[in-house]
Amino acid sequence: MDIFNWFGSLLGYLLWFLYEIVNNYGVAIILFTIIVKGLLFPFSIKQQKSMASQAKVQKKVRELQKIYANDKMKLSEETQKLYQKEGVSMSGGCLTMLIPFPILFGIYYSVLYPLRNALHIGADRVNAATQLLTQIPGVGASFGTQYGEIQIIKHFADLKDYLTMFTPEDMEKIESFSRGFQFLGLDLLATPQSSSFSSMMWLIPVLCLVTSIGMQIYTMRKQPGAAQQQQGCMKYMLYGMSLFTAYLAYTMPGAVGFYWTLQTLLGILQTFLLNMFYSPADLVARSEAARIARRELEEAKVQEIPLNQQIELRRVLEKKMAASTGKSQQKEEKKKLPGEKKTPQKSKGKSGQSSSDYMGTKK
Numbered sequence: 009m010d011i012f013n014w015f016g017s018l019l020g021y022l023l024w025f026l027y028e029i030v031n032n033y034g035v036a037i038i039l040f041t042i043i044v045k046g047l048l049f050p051f052s053i054k055q056q057k058s059m060a061s062q063a064k065v066q067k068k069v070r071e072l073q074k075i076y077a078n079d080k081m082k083l084s085e086e087t088q089k090l091y092q093k094e095g096v097s098m099s100g101g102c103l104t105m106l107i108p109f110p111i112l113f114g115i116y117y118s119v120l121y122p123l124r125n126a127l128h129i130g131a132d133r134v135n136a137a138t139q140l141l142t143q144i145p146g147v148g149a150s151f152g153t154q155y156g157e158i159q160i161i162k163h164f165a166d167l168k169d170y171l172t173m174f175t176p177e178d179m180e181k182i183e184s185f186s187r188g189f190q191f192l193g194l195d196l197l198a199t200p201q202s203s204s205f206s207s208m209m210w211l212i213p214v215l216c217l218v219t220s221i222g223m224q225i226y227t228m229r230k231q232p233g234a235a236q237q238q239q240g241c242m243k244y245m246l247y248g249m250s251l252f253t254a255y256l257a258y259t260m261p262g263a264v265g266f267y268w269t270l271q272t273l274l275g276i277l278q279t280f281l282l283n284m285f286y287s288p289a290d291l292v293a294r295s296e297a298a299r300i301a302r303r304e305l306e307e308a309k310v311q312e313i314p315l316n317q318q319i320e321l322r323r324v325l326e327k328k329m330a331a332s333t334g335k336s337q338q339k340e341e342k343k344k345l346p347g348e349k350k351t352p353q354k355s356k357g358k359s360g361q362s363s364s365d366y367m368g369t370k371k
Contacts, residue, residue, distance in 0.1 A: 013125065015114025019044070020125035023118050027126070027188060034191025037119070037267055044115060045274045052278060056286045065090060119267050123157040127181045129174065136173040158261045161186045162197035189263070196263040210258075212265040217254035219272040224250065226276060 022043065027036040068090055076083035118125040123134045137160060141151035151159050160167065164186040168179060189196045194209060203209040257265030313321070 011110060012113040012117050013121070015110050016117030016121065016125040017128065019114045020118040020122075020128065024126050024128070027185070031188050032191060033185070033188045033196055033263065034194075034266065036188075037263070038270060041115070041267065041270050041274060045278065049278065052282060053286055056282050115271075116264075116267070119263055120154060121157050122161060122185065123182070127178070127185060129178050129181070133173045133175075133178065137171055140170065140173075141167065155261055158197055158263065161189070162261075191266070194262060194266075196266055197261055199261050200258045200265070209262055212262050212269065213254045213258040215269045216257040216265055216272070217250055219269055219276070220250035220253050221247075223272050223276050223279075226279060 019040075023036060023040050026039045027033060030036055030039070069087055072083060072086050072090065076086060123129045124131055134157060138151050138156040141156070141160070144151070153159075160171075161182060164171075164182050168183070171179070174182070186197075194212070195203075195207070198207065198209055200209040200213055253268065257268060
């Protein structure tokens with residue numbers, strides 16, 4: 009988890025910078041997620057292009073699989089040649105798919121551990137505070153979980169007299185941070201599970217569920233073939249994972265569920281924009297048009313052979329073809345046909361007449 013904490017600490021500077029501008033954690037998370045999504049959008053475009061390029065050659069790959077079904081080595085060789093000919097990388101989308109993951113986890117960790125990653129308070133002082141608070145009877149268990157830092161911010165007004173391990177500068181940051189978690193009447197530090205119905209915190213897990221199901225439905229509509237092939241898996245993703253995400257949002261502090269909901273909404277918007285401006289069919293058409301244009305440019309660079317050289321080259325080729333045809337005819341004449349007897353040659357006498365003329369015609 010160290011690598012994710014490192015990304016979380018790095019992105020936490022942006023989150024704290026935005027918070028100091030707007031003085032509201034909910035608005036800061038919205039701006040923060042939009043900025044990061046915008047930074048990752050070029051990777052999403054590149055991934056979309058890579059997927060479209062690979063889909064373009066899949067039909068030819070399936071034909072090769074039928075031809076070389078019994079020769080795996082030849083199939084691999086011909087497939088590699090096909091990818092090189094089409095200018096498609098077999099692992100082109102892998103890197104672009106992997107790059108956003110540590111960044112997304114870093115965002116999650118910057119929200120989950122605000123004292124270390126957003127306020128950049130020393131980990132030794134944060135650990136000392138959580139260990140001290142876990143000893144409080146009845147409520148100490150909540151400070152020993154991964155949401156302990158959020159709990160410290162939530163109950164800072166009641167705990168600040170006991171948090172002597174923090175410096176005055178740390179205390180000032182935490183106090184300022186604790187006042188900015190009210191967003192549209194919701195307390196983003198509260199947990200929907202332990203909140204009353206009138207607090208409206210149940211809206212966060214409900215929005216998580218609705219946006220997650222909406223994302224899955226939209227994805228399946230844009231990829232109907234994949235949905236039919238993996239119908240059972242899609243159904244599980246549609247209902248099982250969406251319900252699980254909603255359950256996590258119900259048991260976690262509102263800030264985490266709010267971030268997940270916003271992330272899903274922006275994901276739907278991003279998919280919509282990608283399919284509008286970078287749809288697979290459009291990308292394949294652009295790629296084919298670019299290939300034809302490159303071919304025309306290459307043909308335009310080729311110098312035309314002068315007419316007299318063309319005529320001379322044609323004569324040479326015709327002579328070679330005629331000679332080759334004559335040799336093949338001679339070879340055919342020399343071959344003995346099956347069942348055919350060799351005709352005896354007529355011997356000539358001294359007078360130049362043949363033996364048949366001299367002896368007479370045989371009946």
